[in-house]
Amino acid sequence: MQTEIRIIKGMMLLPPAPDKCQLCATKHDQREPHNKDSLYYQCWFYERHGRYPTWEDAMRHCARPLREAWERELKLKGAWEK
Numbered sequence: 001m002q003t004e005i006r007i008i009k010g011m012m013l014l015p016p017a018p019d020k021c022q023l024c025a026t027k028h029d030q031r032e033p034h035n036k037d038s039l040y041y042q043c044w045f046y047e048r049h050g051r052y053p054t055w056e057d058a059m060r061h062c063a064r065p066l067r068e069a070w071e072r073e074l075k076l077k078g079a080w081e082k
Ligand SMILES: [Zn+2]
Pocket: 021, 022, 023, 024, 025, 026, 028, 033, 034, 035
C-alpha cells in the first residue's frame, strides 16, 4: 500500500488509517457526523473552504432526524455553532 502524505497549509499529515473515516480520521458510523474537532478534518476542510468546519458542516451528510438530535444535544451543552 502506498502512503500519500498530504501537505495542508505547510503541515504534513499522514492519511487516516484504513479503518477510520477518511475525512476526519476518527472511527465512526458513516451515517453519523464527522469529528469536527479532529485536526485532520479541520485541515482538510480549511484547505477546501478557507475556513474551519462547524458542527453543521460536520453533519451535513447526515439524515435530518440525526442532525436535529445532534443539534439539540450540542445546544444543550453550549457547543452548537452554525
Ligand atoms: Zn468522519
